[in-house]
Amino acid sequence: MKIPVTKDAITDAQLTELIDIVKKIHGFDFSDYTEASFKRRIGRILMLKKLEFYDLKHLLINDHSFFQYFLEEITVNVTEMFRDPAFYKALRSQVVPYLSTYQHVKVWCAGCSSGEEAYSLAILLKEEALLKRSFIYGTDINTEVLNEARKGIYSLRKIKSYAENYLFTGLPGSLTDHFTIAYDAAAIHSELKQNTLFSVHNLISDTGFNEFQMISCRNVFIYFETELQHRILDLFYKSLCPLGYLCLGNKETIRSDAFRKKFKVINQKENIYQKIGS
Amino acid sequence: MLLLGGSAGSFKLLFKLVKLLPVDFSKTVIIVIHRKKNFFSEIEKLFAENSRMLLREISDKEPVNGNTIYIAPANYHSLVEKEGFFSLDVSEAVWYSKPSIDVTFESVAEVYKNRVTAVLFSGANQDGAEGLLKLRQGGALTIAQDPADAEMTEMPQSAIDMHAAEYVLSTNDIFELLQTPPDTPS
Numbered sequence A: 001m002k003i004p005v006t007k008d009a010i011t012d013a014q015l016t017e018l019i020d021i022v023k024k025i026h027g028f029d030f031s032d033y034t035e036a037s038f039k040r041r042i043g044r045i046l047m048l049k050k051l052e053f054y055d056l057k058h059l060l061i062n063d064h065s066f067f068q069y070f071l072e073e074i075t076v077n078v079t080e081m082f083r084d085p086a087f088y089k090a091l092r093s094q095v096v097p098y099l100s101t102y103q104h105v106k107v108w109c110a111g112c113s114s115g116e117e118a119y120s121l122a123i124l125l126k127e128e129a130l131l132k133r134s135f136i137y138g139t140d141i142n143t144e145v146l147n148e149a150r151k152g153i154y155s156l157r158k159i160k161s162y163a164e165n166y167l168f169t170g171l172p173g174s175l176t177d178h179f180t181i182a183y184d185a186a187a188i189h190s191e192l193k194q195n196t197l198f199s200v201h202n203l204i205s206d207t208g209f210n211e212f213q214m215i216s217c218r219n220v221f222i223y224f225e226t227e228l229q230h231r232i233l234d235l236f237y238k239s240l241c242p243l244g245y246l247c248l249g250n251k252e253t254i255r256s257d258a259f260r261k262k263f264k265v266i267n268q269k270e271n272i273y274q275k276i277g278s
Numbered sequence B: 001m002l003l004l005g006g007s008a009g010s011f012k013l014l015f016k017l018v019k020l021l022p023v024d025f026s027k028t029v030i031i032v033i034h035r036k037k038n039f040f041s042e043i044e045k046l047f048a049e050n051s052r053m054l055l056r057e058i059s060d061k062e063p064v065n066g067n068t069i070y071i072a073p074a075n076y077h078s079l080v081e082k083e084g085f086f087s088l089d090v091s092e093a094v095w096y097s098k099p100s101i102d103v104t105f106e107s108v109a110e111v112y113k114n115r116v117t118a119v120l121f122s123g124a125n126q127d128g129a130e131g132l133l134k135l136r137q138g139g140a141l142t143i144a145q146d147p148a149d150a151e152m153t154e155m156p157q158s159a160i161d162m163h164a165a166e167y168v169l170s171t172n173d174i175f176e177l178l179q180t181p182p183d184t185p186s
Helices: A012-026 A035-048 A053-062 A064-074 A085-099 A116-127 A143-151 A156-169 A190-194 A226-239 B011-020 B042-050 B101-112 B129-137 B154-161 B171-179
Strands: A105-110 A134-140 A153-155 A179-182 A185-188 A196-200 A212-217 A240-248 A263-267 A272-275 B002-006 B028-033 B054-057 B068-071 B077-080 B086-089 B117-120 B141-145 B167-169
Touching (some): A012 A035, A012 A064, A035 A053, A035 A064, A064 A143, A085 A116, A085 A156, A085 A263, A105 A116, A134 A143, B002 B011, B002 B101, B002 B129, B011 B028, B011 B171, B028 B101, B042 B054, B042 B068, B077 B101, B101 B129, B117 B129
Parallel strands (some): A105 A134, A105 A212, A134 A196, A212 A240, B028 B068, B141 B167
Antiparallel strands (some): A153 A185, B077 B086
16 A cells, blocks of 8 residues: 655745745744744644645735734644643742732733733732732734733633633632623623733844833743743843742743753742842 | 554553663653643653653653653643754644644654654544654654554544554554564664
C-alpha cells in the first residue's frame, strides 16, 4: 500500500517571506515568534480560508482589512477565566497579603486577549477587599479582542467551563455571582469593570507606561523565542515597583541566570516571581 | 526518538511501559495522553515515581534531551522546534483534545523525519491518526495498536484506515519491540 499524500506545511523560505511582508507593510514583527506554533497558525489560516500560500501573500499585500483577521488568527486568543486554579490559590496566599500593604495596587495584565484573566484578577481582588484601591490595565496587540474585553460579555457555554475552574480556586460562592445572566450570555458586573482599562500595547515594540505592583503575563512567552522573552522580561523588570510581583504561565520558567538574579522565586510551580535588586 | 500517543483505555498500558523502559534506554521518549485539564499533575507524579528513566513534564523552551521521558502537560499542545527544544501552545483543542496527539506528532515529523518510532494506542477519537500519517510520510516507523487488543478502537482504527500505520501490532508485540527498539538515532 502506498503512503497517501497530504498537503505539506509551509516551507522555511515561505515563512521568512511572509514575516518580511508583514513587517514591511504592516509594521508587526513576528521574526522572534516560536516557529513551530507560528507555522501551525499560518497553516490554520490557509485551511480555514481555503487559500494557497500565494493567495495569502496577495491578501496580506493588497487587502488591508484582511490583515486584522490575520493578526487575530496568528495571535492565539484562547483564554479562560481562572485558568490554572492553583495559580489563583497561590496568589491569594502568597501575593495578596503583600499587595494589601500598598495604598494603590496597579496591575498590568499583558497579553490580556478578550479580558478573561483581567476580570479573574478583578474578582479575586474584590473578594480580598482590595478592588476599590486597585486598578487593572489589560493590554493586547489586537484591537478586536480588546473590544470584547471592554464589553465583558461571555457566552454562557464559556462561563460554565470557567465556573469549574472557579470552584477549584477556593474563592467563596460561584463564578456566576459576579455576572448578570440573560439568555445565553453573561455580563460581568459593572463594579468589576470600573477599575479596569483595556488598551493596545505591543510587547515587542512598545515601552513601559506605568509602574506596577504586579504584572501578569501568562501563556504569552510560549510564543516567543528566548531572546525576545529576555527583552520583555527587561521591560517588565523596569515596569515593576521595587519588590513588585511578576506572574508567568506555569510552564514558563525563567531560565536565564541573569534574570534569576533579578527575580526571586515566590512560587516555583506557578512561576510567581518578585523583583529584587535594583 | 520514541513517540507514544493514547487516550481512553491507554493509561494502564502507558504506565506499564514507563515502568518497563530501562534506565539506559538512551532515546528521547515523548508521551501524549489525553486528560482533563483540572486533573492537576497526578499523572505526571504517578509516572515519575514509577519510571526508571528520568521523567519530566514538558516545560516551555526546555531542551529535548536523550534518555528522558517527556510527558505533554494538560491544557497545552506540545511542539518541538528544529533548534532542539520544546515549545508549548494554548491554542484551540484539536479533536476536543489539548494536548493533541496530532499536534505533537506533526511537529516531530517536521523536525525529526525518519529518526522516529511512533505508536498510537487505544482511544475514543481520531486524534493522532493524521499526525501518525505525517510521521510515516517523513519516513518514521509508525505502529498502531491492534484494535482487537485496544480497549477503545477508534484511535488506532482511524490510523489504520488512513494508512498511517506501517505496522499493526498486538500489545505484547509492541512491548517486546519497544524494549529493544529499531536502531534509529535518538
